[in-house]
Amino acid sequence: MADQNPIGSVARREALKKLAAGAGAATTLPILGQGAALLGDPSQAVRACPSTHPAPPVDASWKPLFFDEHQNETVITLTEMIVPQTDTPGAKAALVNRFIDLVLNEEEPDMQKEFIEGLAWMDGRAFKQHGKPFVQLSPEEQIALLEPLADPGNKNPEDGPGVKFFLKIKDWTLYGYYTSQMGMEQELHYGGCTYHTEFPGACTHPEHQS
Secondary structure, three states: OOOOOHHHHHHHHHHHHHHHHOOOHHHHOOOHHHOHHHHOOHHHOOOOOOOOOOOOOOOOOOOOOOOOHHHHHHHHHHHHHHOOOOOOOOOOOOOHHHHHHHHHHOOOHHHHHHHHHHHHHHHHHHHHHHOOOHHHOOHHHHHHHHOOOOOOOOOOOOOHHHHHHHHHHHHHHHHHHHOOHHHHHHHOOOOOOOOOOOOOOOOOOHHHOO
């Protein structure tokens, strides 16, 4: 399935470029699927390789630690637009909203305030343009609202708070997604701790064999 969301297309390309430049640095990051608080039951945390163990079951009774219901829905909508579902799962399926909620719950008050103000700014822009909050806009309206904010070269002072907020939520979305079990296995095809009986590409010359 082709990615019809230009916001998500750019974000995915940027993330993959950063991961390639880091020469596998992402494999040292914590796995979202292993974060017990993200998925509800601390006893269900997986401590081994994502390639050999399934993610913990999603707890349908999960409630945000930091966001209210509307804020959480807005985060789900924004993160899914940044990393949308294509032929692989998107940010919503990877529970990136729970990752961000957990991070913010442990953040300093100034950072918490800044993020909530960013969400409120998004709703304010949506109300100004369409008379309703961001989550109630059509997909086309949402993309049109986000496109100027996704441009780091945008110097319009009226867009400044939105540009800053979008950069923050995009960075956290990409981090949360590409360090999740879904992101690593299905998007990056990371094999984790899979055991190999032989090293692919090893020398086969008889004189070099022990």
